[in-house]
Amino acid sequence: MTDSTIEEQPETQSPLPRPLRMGEHLRLAFRDLDMGFADWRKWLLLGLNDIRQRYRRSRLGQFWITMSMAVTILSLGLVYSYLFRTPIHQYLPYLAVSLVVWGLILSIVTESCAVFTSAEGYIRQVPMPRSVFVHRMLVRNLVSLAHNALILPPVFLWFGVPVGWSLPLALPGVVLLIVNGIWVGLLLGTICARFRDLPQIITSLMQVVFFVTPIMWQPAQIPPHLSWLIDLNPFASFLAIIRDPLLGTPPPAGAWMMAGLVTVLGPLGTLPIFARFRARIVYWL
Amino acid sequence: MTSIILDRVTVDFPIYDARARSLKTEIMRRTVGGHIELREDNRRLSVMALRDVSMALGEGDRLAVIGRNGAGKSTLLRVLSGVYEPPVGTVRIDGTVSSLTDLTMGMDPEATGYDNIMLRSIFLGVSVEQARRSVADIEEFTELGDFLDLPMRTYSSGMMLRLAFAVSTAVTPNILVMDEVISTGDTIFMAKAEARLNRLIDKTHILVLASHDSATLRRLCNRGVLLREGRIAAFGPIEEVLKAYETPV
Numbered sequence: 001m002t003d004s005t006i007e008e009q010p011e012t013q014s015p016l017p018r019p020l021r022m023g024e025h026l027r028l029a030f031r032d033l034d035m036g037f038a039d040w041r042k043w044l045l046l047g048l049n050d051i052r053q054r055y056r057r058s059r060l061g062q063f064w065i066t067m068s069m070a071v072t073i074l075s076l077g078l079v080y081s082y083l084f085r086t087p088i089h090q091y092l093p094y095l096a097v098s099l100v101v102w103g104l105i106l107s108i109v110t111e112s113c114a115v116f117t118s119a120e121g122y123i124r125q126v127p128m129p130r131s132v133f134v135h136r137m138l139v140r141n142l143v144s145l146a147h148n149a150l151i152l153p154p155v156f157l158w159f160g161v162p163v164g165w166s167l168p169l170a171l172p173g174v175v176l177l178i179v180n181g182i183w184v185g186l187l188l189g190t191i192c193a194r195f196r197d198l199p200q201i202i203t204s205l206m207q208v209v210f211f212v213t214p215i216m217w218q219p220a221q222i223p224p225h226l227s228w229l230i231d232l233n234p235f236a237s238f239l240a241i242i243r244d245p246l247l248g249t250p251p252p253a254g255a256w257m258m259a260g261l262v263t264v265l266g267p268l269g270t271l272p273i274f275a276r277f278r279a280r281i282v283y284w285l
Numbered sequence: 286m287t288s289i290i291l292d293r294v295t296v297d298f299p300i301y302d303a304r305a306r307s308l309k310t311e312i313m314r315r316t317v318g319g320h321i322e323l324r325e326d327n328r329r330l331s332v333m334a335l336r337d338v339s340m341a342l343g344e345g346d347r348l349a350v351i352g353r354n355g356a357g358k359s360t361l362l363r364v365l366s367g368v369y370e371p372p373v374g375t376v377r378i379d380g381t382v383s384s385l386t387d388l389t390m391g392m393d394p395e396a397t398g399y400d401n402i403m404l405r406s407i408f409l410g411v412s413v414e415q416a417r418r419s420v421a422d423i424e425e426f427t428e429l430g431d432f433l434d435l436p437m438r439t440y441s442s443g444m445m446l447r448l449a450f451a452v453s454t455a456v457t458p459n460i461l462v463m464d465e466v467i468s469t470g471d472t473i474f475m476a477k478a479e480a481r482l483n484r485l486i487d488k489t490h491i492l493v494l495a496s497h498d499s500a501t502l503r504r505l506c507n508r509g510v511l512l513r514e515g516r517i518a519a520f521g522p523i524e525e526v527l528k529a530y531e532t533p534v
Contacts, residue, residue, distance in 0.1 A: 016293065016337060017292075041412075045407060125368065125387065125408065126384065279370035279372070280372070282369060283369070
């Protein structure tokens with residue numbers, strides 16, 4: 001190694017090599033997902049630490065999650081059962097399950113927007129699969145769900161909700177929702193890293209979704225000509241496939257079909273976007 | 286076989302939130318080694334951080350990265366450690382990489398010393414098993430004793446750095462990337478830390494070090510790369526590259 005070149009490179013240089021083709025992008029994206037699953041210790045540790053960090057040094061700790069949900073359910077339940085003139089023993093269990101499930105959906109969607117931007121410190125320092133940060137968000141939300149779900153048994157006991165054979169059917173619903181969390185996290189995480197106004201827009205949109213989805217009100221309350229509001233609303237479908245079994249009724253087949261459709265179309269739409277921009281995320285942070 | 290191969294790597298940073306006009310006036314009186322240009326579509330402004338950079342590093346290479354502020358040193362370090370995947374050109378990295386740029390990054394002041402050993406290790410890309418195995422060594426080296434059971438916010442800044450340094454240097458990577466040589470602690474500890482860092486540098490297969498201190502670069506490196514406006518201006522034995530850097534263009 002003696003020929004160190006100091007001379008300026010000529011201005012007329014050979015053209016730069018072509019950027020990667022889509023096929024190569026896709027291969028790298030699948031590798032990211034693959035390595036992301038394999039790194040389960042990392043996302044488990046990061047996700048659990050998120051919860052610990054949030055409630056460290058508070059006396060109730062993570063049970064504040066449970067407490068604040070309980071307060072919300074009780075106050076809204078009392079007010080709206082009166083406003084809707086629905087007997088409280090019927091309305092409050094419905095509201096409790098709805099709010100717990102909606103809480104999971106809402107936080108998956110809103111926190112998806114920040115999966116990469118909030119991990120800037122990691123992403124800019126170490127080469128880690130991007131999907132690790134999506135799984136971390138899902139771990140965090142599953143822990144929250146476990147704490148919120150603690151409210152349900154006492155509510156069911158107190159108001160004498162019959163617990164039937166359909167109860168275990170809620171589990172596949174939760175699994176399906178989490179599976180969808182993966183593509184939602186990859187998609188929203190990627191585009192929100194690029195367009196920083198998007199998280200605010202999505203938060204506002206979710207407010208609207210909250211009102212048009214049967215969470216506070218029950219599907220039976222809606223006039224027939226507006227039933228498309230439920231039938232075509234994927235949020236309502238995911239809510240139904242988890243909520244209905246818990247309340248002792250099998251969910252409508254349409255809800256399962258809608259949820260299944262989303263589970264197929266979501267990843268199909270996400271994959272090209274994530275593959276194309278995965279390597280670009282770090283430059284946007 | 287540890288190796289890094291860069292083939293015609295080009296990295297540009299799109300700028301979305303800056304006014305093109307104000308940047309243009311900035312270009313007129315800049316004194317840094319960077320390169321700002323309009324892309325072909327003439328609408329988007331972007332900073333060319335690296336342009337057409339090719340190099341091959343193998344076992345035993347200790348590479349000094351030299352250049353003025355903004356010449357692309359940090360970008361090159363991030364490409365060499367696998368953090369930046371270049372939009373154009375290819376990078377092949379064979380071997381485990383550890384990047385010691387910010388020692389405390391990833392640590393959580395509210396977590397205990399032991400928790401932070403795990404958190405920081407993960408940050409470095411160390412496997413959980415490896416991190417567990419290095420706990421005893423870190424206990425011994427930091428001399429923090431029972432403090433490791435306390436939240437890190439109770440530590441003095443020196444103690445915190447000791448822990449961060451110990452964890453960061455606990456596992457030998459194949460490739461070690463550093464932005465300036467790290468140093469830490471009081472005088473007695475500093476000697477101990479330097480010995481530990483030197484052992485790490487000796488054991489690692491490839492070292493990449495960016496620094497403005499030519500004495501350090503001469504001591505630790507055998508090869509050098511000089512960057513100017515994101516291009517390789519010189520690549521070769523450390524002495525020659527340092528000479529090229531010190532000669533005004």
